[in-house]
Ligand code: TSB
């Protein structure tokens with residue numbers, strides 16, 4: 189889908205449309221006050237204070253109608269430049285605009301405003317010349333949004349929209365948007381009974397339903413096997429730690445705002461862990477190591493808790509309780525390149541198995557000026573960052589660099605993907621760390637018998653099972669490959685009375701797989717349609733013909749063709765498909 193923000197013309201058009209929205213809202217609700225109305229990837233929005241009024245579905249067409257009316261009126265959009273004093277006077281009754289003016293750069297002595305008819309807004313611009321140009325727009329949705337994104341502040345009304353030059357472009361965009369929304373894992377997750385949420389459990393705390401649990405177990409088995417072959421040792425550790433553990437690691441100083449608050453139990457103070465590294469450091473520290481033992485690869489499917497803003501939590505994609513496919517690799521400095529390379533190769537291997545093609549590698553670096561987030565050791569950072577560049581260049585991997593995206597303990601390689609709805613997210617990650625092993629005073633004995641500090645590579649191939657499942661549901665539109673599908677085979681006897689016994693026999697023969705027998709008293713066509721709606725990979729239709737010839741007739745999801753084979757042939761086909769992951 190087109191990125192409106194990055195297209196110069198569309199950016200300008202959508203920005204102007206945000207003003208048009210504000211003007212229409214002002215006409216309809218004269219007491220409305222306006223915060224900000226930026227252009228975003230999907231179009232624009234405006235955050236509006238409407239007092240106690242909450243926008244409803246009924247308001248949207250009325251606002252759109254008013255927008256059309258103003259646009260037809262065709263007033264010019266005129267830029268004025270005024271001094272800061274004049275701006276303060278002009279907006280003296282508008283606390284939101286005063287806040288914006290007060291936060292402007294000291295050197296910004298000239299402030300620009302844009303006026304269209306009876307409406308003036310503080311704005312840097314640029315804008316289109318006249319509201320007449322705003323012909324093909326649509327208001328898309330609305331929601332509450334805390335002022336400045338802070339839940340302690342007032343809830344404003346956010347209205348989203350999009351604007352194009354041509355009607356065809358708008359229609360095409362709306363169609364794409366509709367398709368993307370149909371792919372949204374929250375929708376699929378609900379339709380296919382994969383997960384649910386409940387306010388009694390809490391925000392960002394999804395409940396995995398039996399179907400979701402099957403997918404998760406399969407993902408666990410899949411990655412566990414890969415990691416076992418690559419020499420990983422899996423462990424189990426508790427999902428809490430004392431605050432002292434996180435003070436030692438540095439999370440307490442650098443990651444506290446992402447953590448749940450601590451709790452006192454007897455004489456100990458605990459936190460729900462946001463990461464598993466400290467536990468794994470202590471597992472390493474449990475034994476004396478020689479250089480000959482390294483690399484040591486400690487893996488865990490580990491539950492973590494993170495404070496994510498309530499407005500940011502999203503289905504399984506951004507949760508507050510998550511399970512990482514985590515591992516920490518303890519290596520000698522000479523082994524960094526090799527181990528890092530193996531992790532990147534594992535990522536590529538897994539993406540190949542899942543058919544994931546659209547992703548970007550991002551080299552996430554520190555922001556040298558942010559001494560609060562990043563520990564202050566330029567030499568260590570430069571060394572780590574250069575090491576990663578070296579490996580990536582050696583692997584011929586295309587990547588882009590992002591300043592300020594590193595973890596507090598080191599630079600990382602992140603894999604970015606685009607979900608159906610919303611901004612890009614990180615799936616896999618591989619991070620280099622010279623800091624934590626020092627803080628935990630880890631060591632190994634080198635060839636000469638001296639103590640050395642190992643380097644740690646943090647890596648998560650799926651990222652979290654939560655986020656990966658969300659992504660895979662969107663990639664496949666819920667039509668999961670046979671090996672992952674919660675129900676793999678659905679058996680439908682054509683006539684329950686006569687064919688059910690045979691259907692039960694066949695079910696018995698397929699007992700190695702996840703099979704359902706639909707013996708409800710419903711019409712064949714209805715049951716077959718439901719099998720498709722539930723995106724079950726294989727549907728068996730067993731009637732008199734199959735009973736007489738001792739065969740099975742099957743339909744693959746997405747195909748209209750019915751094929752008749754023996755049960756043994758079907759089993760062979762199933763096994764092949766599972767083995768090849770297709
Ligand atoms: C890889 N200590 C490292 C670990 O060893 C770590 O925690 N890295 S992380 O912070 O980048 O998290 C790992 C992965 O978890 C991310 O790449 C991302 O895919 C996933 N993740 C992060 N936050 C969330 C969240 N709120 N919901 C779901 N998944 C998340």
Ligand code: ZN
Nearest residue numbers: 463464465646
């Ligand atoms: Zn880690």
